Amino acid sequence: MEKMGFHSRWVGWVVECIRSVTYSMLINGEPKGDIVPTRDDSLLFCRARVEEVEKIQELLGKYELASGQKINSSRTTIFFSKNVPTTLKELIQNSLGVPEIKEYEKYLGLPAVVGRNxxxxxxxxxxxxxxxxxxxxxxxxxxxxxxxxxxxxxxxxxxxxxxxxxxxxxxxxxxxxxxxxxxxxxxxxxxxxxxxxxxxxxxxxxxxxxxxxxxxxxxxPHSNLALETTMAVLINPVSGWWNIHFIDRHFYPPDAKLIKSLPLCSTPQPDILIWPKEKSGNYSVNFRYKLLCEWQNEELNRHQVxxxxxxxxxxxxxxxxxxxxxxxxxxxxxxxxxxxxxxxx
Structure with a gap:
């Protein structure tokens, strides 16, 4: 990155992100180990066009010259969607010189590509x-x-x-x-x-x-929001009231209606996570499951124990x-x- 003209401060940030990552494994329910990754696997996406493939090759060539590293062609594969014609597949594959795979390998134990089926x-x-x-x-x-x-x-x-x-x-x-x-x-x-x-x-x-x-x-699921999303994104910073369009877009109608019916404090408050159903204030998946069971029993008018x-x-x-x-x-x-x-x- 320094050879390509990036500022030293920016390079330092990137290096810190790479070197500070560690992993742990759950053994009998407890995190064990402090695993430091020593290699990276990359996924590059592009449209099935010869000019885009040539552009990727050009960028990878610049990376090799700048870093002194070389792409391992024997461990590089290419994956096409079902809509790509066979002639175009062969043309791109011959240009890259890498084998094609029909089903992409799993990543972290999960399928990297999940289609309609x-x-x-x-x-x-x-x-x-x-x-x-x-x-x-x-x-x-x-x-x-x-x-x-x-x-x-x-x-x-x-x-x-x-x-x-x-x-x-x-x-x-x-x-x-x-x-x-x-x-x-x-x-x-x-x-x-x-x-x-x-x-x-x-x-x-x-x-x-x-x-x-x-x-x-x-x-x-209850919504498609990311796990790190905070309450602040649901509130309009100008009016101090709910961000109606955002809520309607990310929640199911019954949930959105319930959220918008809640009153908001007129003065700014710190944004912290609190789960009112637990005495500790912490959210637990186990309690959510019990809550879902109770809701279903109420909807079906089942006998309450x-x-x-x-x-x-x-x-x-x-x-x-x-x-x-x-x-x-x-x-x-x-x-x-x-x-x-x-x-x-």
Whole structure:
């Protein structure tokens, strides 16, 4: 950058951004390690035109002369969209001298390109869940062991992808079906009786359920704002009132109407994040999931579990006994035992 005439102060800023980046990995729920990256992978985008490709080659040539580094052609690939004609593909590929790939490799475990058929691009999540379940014999695991395996390992597989993509409902239902079959002990073509609906098992333990996550509920976004967006962007700095056009553009109509109905303070206040539903004021994904469950129950006019019932179910799981005893008590109290009466139902 210095050879190309950039100011030393600007060069220092760029170098500081590169050298100060570190990464950590979650091991058993705790961040471990202080990983410093030593290499960079770049993605260059352009239209499928020979003149644009030649311009990229010119820029890369200048970079090589200025930095003393050289592009590794053996590790460089090119990806075309489906609308590019075959003759143009061959022309550009021969100009660059790099191989073409039909499906772009994953980046950080996620597909770098997701087309219109999102189900096909994200179907690898279902395959990973299936592979994880096939690695365990359900006969060797107790109900408690199955519960821990499904909650901690299997249902955690889609979590990373769900932070970037909204998973198709059909894919979520297929994953839940695999989990439900494993819980009931069904393998291959052998059918097993499901003594409790999956919908009931996804309820919290204090509400007669087992606390499994409903993947379909966790894929519903509330807005398309970035995570670092603050409250200030929602307020018009001139009028001191809500930025109506911005809110209507980034939120669903019911949410936008609710936001615009809130009164604002007439004097400027510090912009801080507060989650009023928690005593600590901090937002948690777990509490948001519980809130979504409550909203859905209210919309469907379902039976609300009373405080007495919650204490009853909570006391069952607090019993000082092996996990299999707790699960048996839960089955008996929730009428989920394999009895003739339940079979007739």
């Amino acid at each position: 999102k189900r096909a691009s994200l179907n690898y999540i279902k395959d990973r869940v299936w592979g994880k379940l096939q690695g365990w014999k359900e006969k060797l695991l107790s109900q408690t062991g199955k519960e821990v395996l499904l909650k901690v390992m299997v249902q955690a597989i889609p979590t990373f992808a769900m932070s970037c993509f909204r998973l198709p409902v059909g894919l979520c239902q297929d994953i839940e079906m695999l989990i439900c079959k494993f819980w009931c002990g069904q393998r291959g073509e052998r059918r097993k009786i499901h003594w409790k609906k999956w919908e009931m098992m996804c309820k919290p333990k204090v509400e007669k359920g087992l606390g499994f996550k409903d993947l379909c509920r966790t894929t519903t 009373s405080d007495v019932e919650k204490r009853f179910w909570n006391n069952i799981w607090k019993i000082k006994a092996p996990g299999k005893i707790k699960h048996f008590i839960w089955k008996a109290c929730s009428n989920s035992l394999p009895t003739k009466e339940n079979l007739i139902k």
